[in-house]
Amino acid sequence: MLEDWQHGGFGVYVHWPFCQSKCPYCDFNSHVSANVDQKRWFSAFLSEIERTVVGLEGRQLSSIYFGGGTPSLMEPWLVEGILDALKSKFLIANDIEITLEANPTSVEAGRFQAYHDAGVNRVSMGIQALNVPDLKRLGRLHSVNEGQDAFDTARHIFDRVSFDLIYARQDQTLDQWRSELKQALAMSVDHLSLYQLTIEPGTAFGDRFSKGGLAGLPSEDLGADMYELTQELCEAAGMPAYETSNHAAVGSESRHNLVYWNSGDYLGLGPGAHGRITQYGHRIATETHLAPGKWLDAVENSGSGESLSRKQDGFEAQEEALMMGLRLRSGIDEVRFEQVLNTKVEKIQGLKEIGMLETANGFLRTTEQGRPVLNAILRELLAG
Amino acid sequence: MTKLSNIRNFSIVAHIDHGKSTLADRLIQSTGTVADRDMEAQLLDTMDIEKERGITIKANSVRIEYKAKDGETYILNLIDTPGHVDFAYEVSRSMRAVEGSLLVVDASQGVEAQTLANVYHALDADHEIVPVLNKIDLPAAEPEQVCEQIEDVIGIDASDAVHISAKTGIGIPDVLEAIVTRLPAPEGERDAPLKAMLVDSWYDSYLGVVVLVRIIDGVLKKGDKIKMINTGALYPVDRIGVFRPGMEVIDELGPGEMGFLTASIKQVRDTRVGDTITHEKKGCTEALPGFKPSQPVVFCGLFPVDSAEFEDLRNAIEKLSLNDASFSSEMETSAALGFGFRCGFLGLLHLEVIRDRLEREYNIDLITTAPSVIYNIHMRDGSMVELHNPADMPDLTHVDHLEEPRIKATILVPDEYLGDVLKLCQDRRGIQEDLTYAGSRAMVVYDLPLNEVVFDFYDRLKSVTKGYASFDYVMTGYREDRLVKMQIMVNDEPVDALSTMVHTDRAEARGRAMVEKLKDLIPRHMFKIPIQAAIGGRIIARETLSAMRKDVTAKCYGGDATRKKKLLEKQKKGKKKMRQFGKVDIPQEAFISALKMDG
Ligand SMILES: Nc1nc2c(ncn2[C@@H]2O[C@H](COP(=O)(O)OP(=O)(O)OP(=O)(O)O)[C@@H](O)[C@H]2O)c(=O)[nH]1
Ligand SMILES: C[S@@+](CC[C@H](N)C(=O)[O-])C[C@H]1O[C@@H](n2cnc3c(N)ncnc32)[C@H](O)[C@@H]1O
Ligand code: SF4
Ligand SMILES: [Mg+2]
Numbered sequence: 014m015l016e017d018w019q020h021g022g023f024g025v026y027v028h029w030p031f032c033q034s035k036c037p038y039c040d041f042n043s044h045v046s047a048n049v050d051q052k053r054w055f056s057a058f059l060s061e062i063e064r065t066v067v068g069l070e071g072r073q074l075s076s077i078y079f080g081g082g083t084p085s086l087m088e089p090w091l092v093e094g095i096l097d098a099l100k101s102k103f104l105i106a107n108d109i110e111i112t113l114e115a116n117p118t119s120v121e122a123g124r125f126q127a128y129h130d131a132g133v134n135r136v137s138m139g140i141q142a143l144n145v146p147d148l149k150r151l152g153r154l155h156s157v158n159e160g161q162d163a164f165d166t167a168r169h170i171f172d173r174v175s176f177d178l179i180y181a182r183q184d185q186t187l188d189q190w191r192s193e194l195k196q197a198l199a200m201s202v203d204h205l206s207l208y209q210l211t212i213e214p215g216t217a218f219g220d221r222f223s224k225g226g227l228a229g230l231p232s233e234d235l236g237a238d239m240y241e242l243t244q245e246l247c248e249a250a251g252m253p254a255y256e257t258s259n260h261a262a263v264g265s266e267s268r269h270n271l272v273y274w275n276s277g278d279y280l281g282l283g284p285g286a287h288g289r290i291t292q293y294g295h296r297i298a299t300e301t302h303l304a305p306g307k308w309l310d311a312v313e314n315s316g317s318g319e320s321l322s323r324k325q326d327g328f329e330a331q332e333e334a335l336m337m338g339l340r341l342r343s344g345i346d347e348v349r350f351e352q353v354l355n356t357k358v359e360k361i362q363g364l365k366e367i368g369m370l371e372t373a374n375g376f377l378r379t380t381e382q383g384r385p386v387l388n389a390i391l392r393e394l395l396a397g
Numbered sequence: 398m399t400k401l402s403n404i405r406n407f408s409i410v411a412h413i414d415h416g417k418s419t420l421a422d423r424l425i426q427s428t429g430t431v432a433d434r435d436m437e438a439q440l441l442d443t444m445d446i447e448k449e450r451g452i453t454i455k456a457n458s459v460r461i462e463y464k465a466k467d468g469e470t471y472i473l474n475l476i477d478t479p480g481h482v483d484f485a486y487e488v489s490r491s492m493r494a495v496e497g498s499l500l501v502v503d504a505s506q507g508v509e510a511q512t513l514a515n516v517y518h519a520l521d522a523d524h525e526i527v528p529v530l531n532k533i534d535l536p537a538a539e540p541e542q543v544c545e546q547i548e549d550v551i552g553i554d555a556s557d558a559v560h561i562s563a564k565t566g567i568g569i570p571d572v573l574e575a576i577v578t579r580l581p582a583p584e585g586e587r588d589a590p591l592k593a594m595l596v597d598s599w600y601d602s603y604l605g606v607v608v609l610v611r612i613i614d615g616v617l618k619k620g621d622k623i624k625m626i627n628t629g630a631l632y633p634v635d636r637i638g639v640f641r642p643g644m645e646v647i648d649e650l651g652p653g654e655m656g657f658l659t660a661s662i663k664q665v666r667d668t669r670v671g672d673t674i675t676h677e678k679k680g681c682t683e684a685l686p687g688f689k690p691s692q693p694v695v696f697c698g699l700f701p702v703d704s705a706e707f708e709d710l711r712n713a714i715e716k717l718s719l720n721d722a723s724f725s726s727e728m729e730t731s732a733a734l735g736f737g738f739r740c741g742f743l744g745l746l747h748l749e750v751i752r753d754r755l756e757r758e759y760n761i762d763l764i765t766t767a768p769s770v771i772y773n774i775h776m777r778d779g780s781m782v783e784l785h786n787p788a789d790m791p792d793l794t795h796v797d798h799l800e801e802p803r804i805k806a807t808i809l810v811p812d813e814y815l816g817d818v819l820k821l822c823q824d825r826r827g828i829q830e831d832l833t834y835a836g837s838r839a840m841v842v843y844d845l846p847l848n849e850v851v852f853d854f855y856d857r858l859k860s861v862t863k864g865y866a867s868f869d870y871v872m873t874g875y876r877e878d879r880l881v882k883m884q885i886m887v888n889d890e891p892v893d894a895l896s897t898m899v900h901t902d903r904a905e906a907r908g909r910a911m912v913e914k915l916k917d918l919i920p921r922h923m924f925k926i927p928i929q930a931a932i933g934g935r936i937i938a939r940e941t942l943s944a945m946r947k948d949v950t951a952k953c954y955g956g957d958a959t960r961k962k963k964l965l966e967k968q969k970k971g972k973k974k975m976r977q978f979g980k981v982d983i984p985q986e987a988f989i990s991a992l993k994m995d996g
Contacts, residue, residue, distance in 0.1 A: 026955055080954075208951040237946035258951050273955045287956040298959070333958055336965070340953060363980070367924050387949040389923050396969040 020349065021277020024076035024269050025099055027058070028283030029084040030305045033116070036152040037217035038179070038210060042285035042303055043082040051091050057312040058095050061282050061301075064317055066102045068292055069280070074103040076110045076269035079133075085115035089127035095282075096132045110135055110173075110268040117163035117176075118155045125170045135173040137206070137267075138164060143193050147182055152217075161200070168202055173265065175204035180243070181236045182210055184229035190239050191246070198250040203265035207243055208258050209236060240385050257340045257387065274341045276334035284308035284318070296330040298323050328353060336391055344378025360394055399472050402582045404653040406474045406611070408456075408491045410519065411501035412509035412867060413480030416531040418442055418453050419563035420501060420572070421477040427569050428461045428473075430641055441477050441642060445757070446750055453479040454750060456487045456597065458609060458655055460639040465577045473576060474655040480511055482869050483744030486691040486723065489518040490670060493688060494596040494611040494655065497525040497580035499572070504530040504538035504560070508546045508835070509867035510807050516551050527575050528555050534562035542836065550835040585652025590681040591615030593674040595625070596655075598665050600719040604636070606662035610674060611655045614681070618649045622677040623660065626684045627669055631677055632660035665722050691723045693741025694802070694872065695748055695851050696785045698729050698766035698894060699755070700737030702976060702985050706761050707736045713759035714738055717751060724751055731788065731893050733978050734764060739786055745851060764976055764985050766894035767992055770847045773800040773875050787896040790882045793933070800875040801898075802847040805830070807840065808858070810866040815839045817861040825849035826900060847872065848898065853993045883908055883937075885915070885991075886929040890979040894988055908938035911991050918987040921945035926981055 032043045077099060079092065096111065112135040113128055115121055125136070140160050142148045148157065155163070167174045178197055180190050197205065212222045212230070221227045231239065247253060252260040256274060259267065272279050281288035281299060284307075288299040300321040302308040312318040325333070331353035338345030347354060354361065354377065361377065364370040369383035369390050383390055409417045418439040425431050425440060441457040442448055458476045465471055476495060478488040492498065498519045502512055519526050528547055530540045540560050547555040559575050561568030597609040610617070617623070621634045638646040639656040650656045662668060671688030675681045701710045714726050725741040742748040748768065755761055772784040775797045784790060784799075806827070810818050812834075822829070822843045831842035845854075850870065858866050883904055885895035895915075899907045908930030915928050919942055930938040953961060975982040 209947075211951050233946055233948075240947055257949050257953070270954060273953075273958070279955055281955065285956065287959060289955070289958075300959070333962065336961060337953070337958060364923075367980075369923055383923075385947040385949055386923050386945050389945055389948055391965065392968050392972070393923075396965045396972055 020346075021275035022075040022268065022272045023072055023103075023277055024078060024272040024279045025074065026269075026279055026281050026283075026286055026288075027077065027079045027084075027095060028082065028281070028286045029079060029087050030082045030284050031086055032081065032083045033086070033118075033154055034152065035217075037221075038151060038213070040213035040216050040219075041082065044305060046305070049086075051088050053309065053313075055091050055094050057309055057318070058091075058282060059098055060312050060316065061318055062095075062098050062102065064319075065280050065282065065288070069290065070102055072103055072278075073106055074099065074109060075106045075277075076112070076272060078111075078269040079113040081114050083116050083121075084113050085121040085124065085128075089124055089131050092128055092133065093131035100132075112137055112267065112269055114139070115163070115167070116155065117160040119159055119163065122163040122166040125166055129170050134171060135175070135267075136167050136171055137204075138167060138174065138176040140164065140176040140197075141179050142182065143178075143196055147185070150183060151179065164200065173204065174202045175206060175261075175267065176201070177206040177208065179208050179210050181231045181239050183227065185231065185239075187235065187238055187242060191242060194243060194246050198246060198252065201250075201252065204259070204261045204267060205247070205252055206259050207247070209240065237385060244381075253342070254384075255342050257384065271341075274337045276330070276337055296325045296327075298325055328356075332395060336395060339377075339379055339387060339390065342378065342384075344373070344376040347372065347375050347377050357394055360397060364390060364393060399651065399654065401585060401653045403469055403471050404474070404583055405471055405497070405576050405580050406495035406583055406653070406655060407497040407499060407576060407580055408476040408478055408488070408495050409499045409501060410478050410488055410492070410515040411480055411531075412503070412506070412511040412515075413452065415480065415501050415503040415506065415509075415512075416563045417480065417501055418477050420499070420529070420531065420561070421457075421459065421475060423563050423566055423569045424473070424475060424573065425459060425461060425642065427566070427573070428463050430459065430461045446753055452481060453477060454481075454484060455479065455599075456484075456491045457642065458491075458596075458640055459642040460655065461641070463573050463577065466574060467577075471577050472654070473573075481744075481746050482511065482514075483742075483746040485511075485514060485518075485869075486743065488515060489521070490596065490688050492518055492522040492524060493671075494594055494609075495524075496583055497527065497576075499529050499576070500526050501529045501531050501563075502543055502547065503532050504540045504543050505532050505535045507539075507543045507838070508550050508809065510809050510869035511867065513551065513807060513809075514869040514871075516553070525580050526553060527572075527579050528553065528558040529572060530558050530560045531563050533560050533567065534565050546835055546838075550840065583653030585612065586614045587616060587652050589614035590679055591617060591621075591623075591674070591676045592681040592683075592685070593617060593650075594685055595668060595670055595672040595674055597670055598662075598668040598722075600665055601659075604659045606659070606665055606668060608658050608660070608662070608668055608674075609655070610650070610658055612650050612652050613685070614652055615676070616649050616651050617658065617674075623658075623674050624677045624680055625668070626673040626675060626680075627687070628667070628672060630662075630667060632662060635659045635661060665719050670722070691743060692872075693723070693725050693743060694770060694847060695742045695744055695768050696739060696771065697742075697748060697768040698731065698734070698737050698739050698764075698786065699726075699752065700731065700734040700764045700766070700894075700976075702762035702764055702974060704735040709759060710738065710755070710761050710763075713755050713761060714740070716759075717754060721751070723747070729786070731766075733890075733892060734766075734894055734976065737764075741785070745855075762974060762985060764894065765989050767897050767988060768852055769898060770802050770851055772802075772880065772898060775800070784898075787882050787898050788893040790896075790898075798877050799880045799898075800877050801880060803873050803876050804845055804847050804850060804870040805873050806843045806845050806850065806868060806870040808843070808866055808868050809835075809838055809840050810862055812837050812839055814862040814865060815841070818858065818866060821854075821857055821861055825854060826903070844873070845870075846878070846900070856993070881932050883911075884931045885911060886927070886931060887915070887919070887983065888926045888979050888981045889929075890981075891931075892978050892983070895991060897992070904932055905937050908932075912938045912940040914991045914993070915987060916940045916942050918990055919981065919983055922981060924980075 111133050113133045115136050115138050117138050247260045284305045285303040290297050301318040302320045308318045411417045456478045461473045463471045476491045544555040559571045592614040594611045636659040673684040726738045729739040774782045777797050827843040827845040833840050879901040883899045884891045912928045925944045926942040928940045
């Protein structure tokens, strides 16, 4: 049973669903809205905190994460208000990680100090690319210089700063990615997220792609080469991957995201936020209304933004843990998850034989060869 | 009862798609048999597959009444027949039950291979033939040239061919008059002992087996005790009726008439088409000549993708064979595929139809193994065995020689594509027997191995001639040749379901084509997969499917767990469409697609 949620930690995710403009590749729950009444949203968040905290009071909180959308569009007082409310409900770990996702424009950089003062101690910035034509193609509003300035501002204010890049872009060559990544590693602090561009259905890119557009995307082989190069350069720079797309200096991993991959508990606040809470011997999966307007109405009128709350059975929770945990370089604890692993002994053995999985220090993990084909491994393990 | 002189029985025959069923529609409609508001196109094609593919698979009979210009009312029994070569047997059988044929020719296409074949069947059955030129509404119609063609190629008089458009209705009254004035009335004795021909039978879930009969002599009534002369079976008749085209119960059927009977017969197999039906007492003693039974010529294995569905498959096959005596089945086991059935079909279309029906009507996903013909294996000890499945090929040390079935193929093709057709036939080990011209079209006759034709010959022929060639064949017999079994190995394991018999000279090319195809058909795995073709222990072709390199989802955070799980659920369903051979998943459609040759 997953009673020992402490193992994975406990975090709160706060979703801010608004952006300045919608990027063509993005399938996050993000919307462009001219006037957002942040006071109204503040009340709604407070109400949701009151509702969801029941039965969890006094737990020790290891992370809070403002994700989006673009949380750097939130007024600093709103961030502070939410943090204060959470701090009043939970025990706060000494080393609590409080992250805010930020878009690297000058306007937003102007708010960094205020976020810091409100309690934020880590920012994750969406730099995405280090050349102007690619930023344009990705529909980004910032230039390279503006991004770098915002980043410099951030690193002076915060001890911990991460940024995101998207690679395997249209017409990108292996050499171009090499020099771009080298540049990124030179400016990096302690954490980097490097995502291979994914064409998501329902996005502008997705539509163009399904109509035969979006020329120049890399082949599977070039994508794989780029991924391998990424591992190599980051490793050499002391920023190895600790998860499929996340790189950090040892000890600087994102605590929040580790909660997801280690199957800890998390509360989801805001529209479309998911949660997993272990209580009375069960793991409960929750979801809230996706559309910002609907969520707001529901919270205001019925006192709850929740759209789903479902008990997972022990096995289902363990399967989910396997699915998430194998993303980590360290893998999953063979003792904690023996219930699910025991049902897959033969499959695991087969995957070990072909060099996809291995056991190290009591953890089942992917090999270097297995890491890039994790979906196939999971298909074998979970969809067989 | 109807006077013999007021009855006409005829079949509508033609090359595929020349408009038989549409003509039947018009005849049914213009005689008021079915009200206009109840009409639909190809009314007699009732099966889903017939409607979808727009072709007739099963012959159908209808009784219509027609008040002719001479003031008399006639009873017309028409049989609409299928055009596709796989169902040629249905056509020749139907013709035995009637006295005349409407030979429909598409005036924009002209005489085609099945037009010819049907004429031969009609002559065999001593039919009166009325040529009907259809589709004269089309701008491309050339009725005069086509008439000449009919006279040149077929050698029948086409000067009084009826010109019609079954689509618009032009000329339909002329067809009806021609039927009455030019086709002969049946002959028969009302007072003689009952003699009826068992033309067809099928299973109806409410009525049991329904038997289509043609009365030659005597009278058949409800309650009569009947006897099937060949099988000796006795039944009391429950019901007698005619098709209009819905079933209509009547009191009796007299000489020259066609209709149906039901008699609590359990299985279609209990009836034998061509059998003679008479009364148990005071019956006729002399049987009708009967029909040559239909023979399955193509065999393949059918296995459920999900082996847990074997029992469902067994049930489904039993039910289908209740209705279609022309396909055979027996249980088969395969090391890799588990339990399934080896089934025999009249041709590839027949195979596809049965497979489609199993999948759709019974909801079973199937793996169809490489189709094969029947080989005769002559053993060293002088005995002979039939090989229906290449997987059963006996040890070569005991084998003296092999024989394979050959066919005589007739192909009609516009001159400009003749070269391509000859090349295709040559590539398929054909021996040219005849080449004549009719206007700008060539008629080639080839002696070909059935094995080379059964699978994708027709598709290839259509593609190299842009659809302008037509093709018909008859089996001619067996001939010795240098044939070997070719095995396919995927990841070093032989996959029986992909074994085929090939000619030694063609083995290498075939093997190479198959492994190349399989390389595209099998999805990449986590490891590289050698795909090889082998004869005996000798590898004759090899490809390597390289390992998958990257497929991992880039981002997966809290909210993505649910989404990712849904994706895995979907993949679970997708995986059900594959079958595992060793460690390799092979998609269900690969077994057939791998055999399709591009040349
Ligand atoms: N323009 C035109 N089209 C016709 C005519 N008669 C039939 N067709 C079309 O030709 C196609 C084939 O007609 P069917 O009546 O199904 O032909 P069939 O001979 O019964 O075909 P099979 O049963 O498959 O051998 C259909 O699309 C008809 O609509 C006609 O007189 N004129
Ligand atoms: C929720 S987004 C947001 C943060 C912020 N709004 C921004 O865009 O800078 C988190 C990150 O996911 C990555 N991402 C979003 N869509 C992606 C896609 N289709 N393919 C790859 N990475 C993507 C981007 O790097 C992005 O920075
Ligand atoms: S990538 Fe970031 S800024 Fe762009 S639409 Fe998505 S959440 Fe908004
Ligand atoms: Mg038809």
